[in-house]
Amino acid sequence: MISIGFDDRVKIGLQYVLDSLHLSCPFGQERVRKLRFYAPDERKELETELLNTERTAAHASALRDLFERITTVLCQLKDIRGSLKRLTEGACLDSVELFELKGFLLRIAELGPLFDCMNGTVHAEGIAFSDPTGALNVLDPEGTRSRGFYLPDSASETLRAIRAEKRRLEQTLYAAADAEKDAIRAARTRVCALEEDEERRLRAVMCAALVPFVPPMLSDADAAGRLDLLIRKAQLAVRYGGVRPEITETTLELTGMINPELADLLQAKGRAFVPVSIAADRGAVVITGANMGGKSVAMKTVALHVLLFHAGFLVPAKAARLPMLHCVQMLFDDAQSMQSGLSGFGSEIVRFNRALSEVEQGYSLFLLDELARGTNPDEGAAIVQAVTQHLNGLNAISILATHYDGVAEFARAHYQILGLKNVDPDAIRTELSAPGADGVAVIARHMNYGLYRVEGKADCPKDALNICRMLSLDPAILARIEQAY
Amino acid sequence: MLPPLLDELKAIRTLSIVGMCKNAGKTTVLNRLIEWLDGRVLGLTSIGRDGESTDVVTGTEKPGIFVPEGTLFATAKDMLPLCDVTQEIVCATGVPTPLGEVIVVRARSAGFVQLAGPSITSQLKTLSALFFSLGAQQVLIDGALGRKSLGARSVADGVILCTGASYDMRMEKVVADTANICRILNLKKAETLPKETDLPLADALKTAHEAQISGALTDSMLLPLLKSGALKNARLVVQDPSRVLLSADTFDKLALRGVTLETVDAARLVCVTVNPVSAYGWTFDPDTFKAAVQCAVHVPVINVKEAIA
Structure with a gap:
């Protein structure tokens, strides 16, 4: 198996080449950090990769704008694999983690069609993105497709009732006399606790529903990394001749x-x-x-x-x-x-x-x-x-x-x-x-x-x-x- | 609250609230501001961690920050469970803090929030821009303790200085030091900039009678020059008020020698608030204290504990 230490990478100028690639997403960066050298029994895979790179390089100048748009989306991808692992372990993710998952899926939804457009010309093999609609519907049941993450009142009747009560108490609080305020505040604190419990329950339901989508999301992360590296390899070949x-x-x-x-x-x-x-x-x-x-x-x-x-x-x-x-x-x-x-x-x-x-x-x-x-x-x-x-x-x-x-x-x-x-x-x-x-x-x-x-x-x-x-x-x-x- | 002052506050896009010390009443001022600015979409953050319900240092009960529905606020991820507003996660800023990444949240109900924002001024500037792009009409920055970023224009357009009995047991000391800070915050903005030069300060002053100070302005830098007379009627320009680290005494001497001190870039001091109650057990007479501070500064002074008109 080929392995090469960092000193030797620097000495032969390999590190220089790798550093000049500037990968866009964490999955691509990881591919360069843990650069894979194909072994003699992986000839088929290496041939595919080389052909993909050659085809991509051949169209690099014609598809420049498209590459630009793809890398812009890639740049916004965050590494969500830690959260995905926690999902499979049955953990209940917090709202920021769910926000990041939604962000990832929205970007995959953008990336898919862009890649299809690129591949209509390039015909690269072995890279594919899944349709994130199913997972997005779990995270965004109302279909707003906004960038933010919010559990809407419609998520459950209980949540709707709790939030209505919270709002009512706040309005009462503004109008109340000082003597009554403490009692209203205490009531409000109880309602806030109920809201938190209900939101956690809803997030747990959401997380359970997301578990089947973990494998396609992991495969999308991998595809994003491959696409990222493929484009950079092609651009490198254009720069130095390849x-x-x-x-x-x-x-x-x-x-x-x-x-x-x-x-x-x-x-x-x-x-x-x-x-x-x-x-x-x-x-x-x-x-x-x-x-x-x-x-x-x-x-x-x-x-x-x-x-x-x-x-x-x-x-x-x-x-x-x-x-x-x-x-x-x-x-x-x-x-x-x-x-x-x-x-x-x-x-x-x-x-x-x-x-x-x-x-x-x-x-x-x-x-x-x-x-x-x-x-x-x-x-x-x-x-x-x-x-x-x-x-x-x-x-x-x-x-x-x-x-x-x-x-x-x-x-x-x-x-x-x-x-x-x-x-x-x-x-x-x-x-x-x-x-x-x-x-x-x-x-x-x-x-x-x-x-x-x-x-x-x-x-x-x-x-x-x-x-x-x-x-x-x-x-x-x-x-x-x-x-x- | 004087209506003209309120109008002035409303006209400032980014306001930072700076305290002379802990328990100067910053959070009270922030809550008041939020009330006064009711009806506008506010963007709220802090320099570093603030807004605990109990003061970690003194153990005194501190007021929470209460925001209306629709407010945008930026705080560290680990603070979110302590905020009881209904939360919409709007974006993740990528700014790391010891309490997790700074997250921008939209309050979908009124409620209490805990702020722990970025501690680097350049990040605050980016965050302000982000607030405005998300629809905020005005940004308030809880300036936390210390004066590191005091009045840097790159952070805020206007500054509210909070002072109070917690600063020192002697009212004269509180008044004098507050007046000194105000004087620094109120330095004139330089109309023209002195030519850049590599000469030592003394030589530069000899030829041009003016100089731009690239770093901090300290007593040890100026005292020898004051003695030699090199500073007489000179003009000194610093980047922003945070670079002025002069004692009140040196400051007075500069004024006597006719030295003009100016800034390249400064936020405007809008008003001073006073808190006559100390967290450490003593209290000043509210009216005497307010009057004393008002005599010493040239901007409006408000007692935070007073009911607003």
């Missing part, structure tokens, strides 16, 4: 994917996220490249897409083919490991073991970012080579990012960060020679964080040396570095 992944048996293929959080961050700085593409299957894939952050971003974006897919979202990519997975495990650089008492390396190995035993339970995705980065390069390389060989034999897709040499040849596939590969060094040098140029910023601007697939044996990228040249490292030192290469 594609419905084709479900495969084992292959993972993501083409032109973006990471919304980083894309927004870069856009705020006037730059753009370079879409990343990657393909993998059972076995290990290795991503190499100078240590510039591009490798981690690629892996996190893969994790984000796989998780969004399992939660029934369209994924922000040009094309996607994804398998249903037993679990997703990720080992990213983690500041928390410092707190565990073990050294960084020690805790990394402990976490690796734990993740590995989870991955062995079923076809999974295993992401490892710079495993053994803290050890010396010789030992580190040996460890990562061995792990890569082992992961190749596992029933899982494993993706490893590393800058150790000699790992890629053990992998099923090898990706490299484009980096400065296709950049004209002269162009950069010209830019750098401009007065006041910020060397690091210029290089960052030309750095291509995209991935390309390396066929056969590849040389190590020489970006570190290139960067030294561009930033005009002391020529004597440069000469020595070149000799060593």
Whole structure:
């Protein structure tokens, strides 16, 4: 079963996506808080959800006004499930609770036709609202359909008589002499107590009559939550571009994917996220490249897409083919490991073991970012080579990012960060020679964080040396570095 | 009750009733107002909890708030069983209080209500708007104890100040402090606002001879400036009367130096009510007390215990 902690959600940018949804009703908010990832044996349900989302997204701009009206109603829904539970336990609800139930039913009565109107175009499956008329008739026997809750005099002959007496006493009170007032007040207090008793009895009768309506009301609350999330998923897909992944048996293929959080961050700085593409299957894939952050971003974006897919979202990519997975495990650089008492390396190995035993339970995705980065390069390389060989034999897709040499040849596939590969060094040098140029910023601007697939044996990228040249490292030192290469 | 005052009260859309202390007669005033304004749909609420039938602090019997049929009132959910009017639940405000969410109820019969409204002034403002949208013609706010929100225009258009023997055993003290509060409530509204500046108050005054005080105005802020002479003939503007935390003594000194104190935003003090009976056992002579307060303030003074004309 897929489960992912809050820290990892934040790290891969899933939390950013979820926070940007802004669900309208408590039932929708709960769906996001307890996000459900469909398991491999729920393929049918996931397919339905993905299709629903795709259809809704396709009509998102045409149905904008309708969505607006639906979310306005959703915003007014309150969580009445506590009162519903009390109803089934035989409790007598107070008038404010009955007011809230009536409010809920009135809003469902509005929501039903709006949803039908939307679904005439969208054809989403599995969402339906019940007709609340029966329950409303219990709460509003006179059929006023006003927003308020009031037990009318007509609710019982007793109530009518009590209230008439209460009114009569009040009128007498106004006209009475001071000496008589105390007696009238005492009589009035008794009548008020009678009124309270009769109202409680009537509310108890009402509550008993409402019990059969509890299941449809719970199902309406659930439908409201699903509709809420569906609309927000569709709007998200419109915002970042979204594609419905084709479900495969084992292959993972993501083409032109973006990471919304980083894309927004870069856009705020006037730059753009370079879409990343990657393909993998059972076995290990290795991503190499100078240590510039591009490798981690690629892996996190893969994790984000796989998780969004399992939660029934369209994924922000040009094309996607994804398998249903037993679990997703990720080992990213983690500041928390410092707190565990073990050294960084020690805790990394402990976490690796734990993740590995989870991955062995079923076809999974295993992401490892710079495993053994803290050890010396010789030992580190040996460890990562061995792990890569082992992961190749596992029933899982494993993706490893590393800058150790000699790992890629053990992998099923090898990706490299484009980096400065296709950049004209002269162009950069010209830019750098401009007065006041910020060397690091210029290089960052030309750095291509995209991935390309390396066929056969590849040389190590020489970006570190290139960067030294561009930033005009002391020529004597440069000469020595070149000799060593 | 003087007819002109009654007309004035009727013309104020949102009235808050502020007490100098507990047992100043606020609830009596509120009941009187409800009687006087008979025939209008009123919206009623309080700042925080008020309207208990027995005073929790002193144990004295307190009058309940009696409302006519049709009145709208806002109170915490747990207070509803203590209200004996026939209730129509009109809406739930979403404002939480320790006694439950604040609920707006329409009284479908006359009867007693217990008020426990929002304690944040911005929520009171929203609630007033809600009352008007539900058909209220005038809103009364029971201002509870303390002067936190005293006279903030954002809450009410007009203020009734209730004072009484419960405040202090010495009548002179009650009169003097009441007069001081009235003076603060009656501060002139600023016609123009001093330019905003980041300079320290003393420097700002040196150049412009006027300044806007963003926070509270306190004795410790002004006394050094008074000594240095920087305040002479200056103009100080505060947001609203609740920001003025000056002792009567400092206030007098300001007047002597020709300092003008103004407010950006203030409710109007409409009248002062006096309650000559203390909850703690002593009583002032009603006429002497009323006359003394009337001498010290510039608005009408009413004895809450007097029968209305």
